[in-house]
Amino acid sequence: MDHIDRVLLTLLQQDATQSYAALGRAVGLSAGAAHERVRKLRDRGIIRRTTIEVDPAAVGGGVLAYVMVESSAWMGDSGPRFAALPEVLEAHVIAGSASVLVKVRTTTTERLQDVLRRIYAIEGVSGTQATVVLETFFERPVPTGAEDGGGGA
Numbered sequence: 001m002d003h004i005d006r007v008l009l010t011l012l013q014q015d016a017t018q019s020y021a022a023l024g025r026a027v028g029l030s031a032g033a034a035h036e037r038v039r040k041l042r043d044r045g046i047i048r049r050t051t052i053e054v055d056p057a058a059v060g061g062g063v064l065a066y067v068m069v070e071s072s073a074w075m076g077d078s079g080p081r082f083a084a085l086p087e088v089l090e091a092h093v094i095a096g097s098a099s100v101l102v103k104v105r106t107t108t109t110e111r112l113q114d115v116l117r118r119i120y121a122i123e124g125v126s127g128t129q130a131t132v133v134l135e136t137f138f139e140r141p142v143p144t145g146a147e148d149g150g151g152g153a
Contacts, residue, residue: 001046004029006146008037009046013141016050061105063112063132068098069119070127075099081122087115098129 004027011018011026024034041047056062069075075093082091082102090103102119106112109132116128 003146005037005041006144008034009041009144010146012038012047013144056105060107063106063109064136065104065112065130065132067102067104067116067119068129069100069102069125070097070129071099071124072126073124075124078122078124085115085118087111
């Protein structure tokens with residue numbers, strides 16, 4: 001992956017609806033060459049999907065919490081159980097005092113409490129510690145290395 005690929009990734013993360021002509025102009029390539037590079041980035045799995053960003057509060061996801069899940073057993077194979085809870089947006093096996101970190105979005109704190117009950121019911125879970133987000137200052141896309149003009153593989 002070279003600097004042009006990194007710039008294309010940065011541009012697509014900013015607005016994935018840009019035309020290949022606009023992408024090509026931004027990096028000094030033809031529309032066809034930009035399209036081919038993006039296709040190769042998809043083929044290599046670097047671009048996993050193209051999506052939109054939705055305002056969570058506008059669709060009933062105004063309560064955001066990060067939950068540390070404590071366990072009495074190894075939780076490394078419990079991903080499908082967390083994925084079965086639609087309010088759980090992310091789940092990560094972590095090192096430290098907890099075993100799993102999950103990101104949860106709900107409509108209300110009462111709904112959050114229900115999700116915590118369902119997490120607690122997962123086999124091996126011995127406790128939870130939820131941190132409710134009051135305000136989000138910013139969220140960044142994955143850095144590509146093009147932002148600072150640097151590279152790296």
